[in-house]
Amino acid sequence: MPSKPKLSRVVSDGHYADSFEPEHEDEIYDPVKEDLVRRMLSEIGEDPQREGLRRTPLRVAKAMDFLTSGYQLSAEEVIRKAIFEEDVKEMVVVRDIEFYSMCEHHMLPFFGHAHVGYLPNGKVVGLSKVARVVDVFARRLQVQERLTNQVADALMQHLGAHGVAVVMEASHTCMMMRGVQKQNSTTVSSAMRGTFEVDQRTRAEFMGFLHR
Numbered sequence: 027m028p029s030k031p032k033l034s035r036v037v038s039d040g041h042y043a044d045s046f047e048p049e050h051e052d053e054i055y056d057p058v059k060e061d062l063v064r065r066m067l068s069e070i071g072e073d074p075q076r077e078g079l080r081r082t083p084l085r086v087a088k089a090m091d092f093l094t095s096g097y098q099l100s101a102e103e104v105i106r107k108a109i110f111e112e113d114v115k116e117m118v119v120v121r122d123i124e125f126y127s128m129c130e131h132h133m134l135p136f137f138g139h140a141h142v143g144y145l146p147n148g149k150v151v152g153l154s155k156v157a158r159v160v161d162v163f164a165r166r167l168q169v170q171e172r173l174t175n176q177v178a179d180a181l182m183q184h185l186g187a188h189g190v191a192v193v194m195e196a197s198h199t200c201m202m203m204r205g206v207q208k209q210n211s212t213t214v215s216s217a218m219r220g221t222f223e224v225d226q227r228t229r230a231e232f233m234g235f236l237h238r
């Protein structure tokens with residue numbers, strides 16, 4: 027019988043995570059991340075070996091990979107795949123795109139809706155790609171303002187639009203579950219590029235689409 031792999035390693039500066047002996051191969055996904063989670067569980071006074079927590083490090087590692095998968099993606103690639111030449115001159119708005127991100131200060135979720143508008147310059151982009159670009163940047167450690175700017179800049183740059191407008195409205199769980207503990211505040215951020223930045227009427231038209 028081959029002996030079971032024993033996962034015990036130096037996590038950082040000489041500290042060892044609790045040793046863990048998986049019963050099945052499929053209990054391992056990313057040993058380094060799982061060791062870190064196991065150590066965190068121990069540090070908060072939990073028993074990482076108890077039944078309910080045995081697979082938690084694996085689940086957390088997978089969840090973290092998904093929630094930060096935006097680092098592996100490029101907005102340029104997403105957009106490049108679905109640009110169509112089209113003689114459209116009027117504003118296109120994709121609104122109420124839900125997003126989930128994580129604040130870089132506490133690594134706690136913030137979530138809400140993004141509204142994206144652009145003025146085409148001979149080209150339009152597949153609508154789903156607008157939502158995908160939001161996810162590319164949301165699935166990283168963020169502050170809301172930078173997220174808003176990155177979505178606007180990526181669309182402006184890779185779509186060659188006359189202008190791009192992005193408004194994001196979000197609830198920050200680091201302000202709800204801890205800290206100042208305000209349950210009902212939402213944060214609105216905006217980024218205006220090109221025509222939206224310089225022409226008040228264009229901006230007002232966009233804002234008009236957001237009020238139903």
Ligand SMILES: Nc1nc2c(ncn2[C@@H]2O[C@H](COP(=O)(O)OP(=O)(O)OP(=O)(O)O)[C@@H](O)[C@H]2O)c(=O)[nH]1
Pocket residue numbers: 129130131168169170171198200201204205206
């Ligand atoms: N501008 C901005 N601030 C954010 C965002 N997410 C979290 N923060 C804030 O980042 C700040 C970090 O402040 P610190 O004083 O270093 O951290 P803290 O002691 O945990 O602060 P409190 O949350 O007030 O308890 C807090 O005011 C958070 O509300 C964001 O997306 N944008």
Ligand SMILES: [Zn+2]
Pocket residue numbers: 129130131132133134198200201
């Ligand atoms: Zn935070």
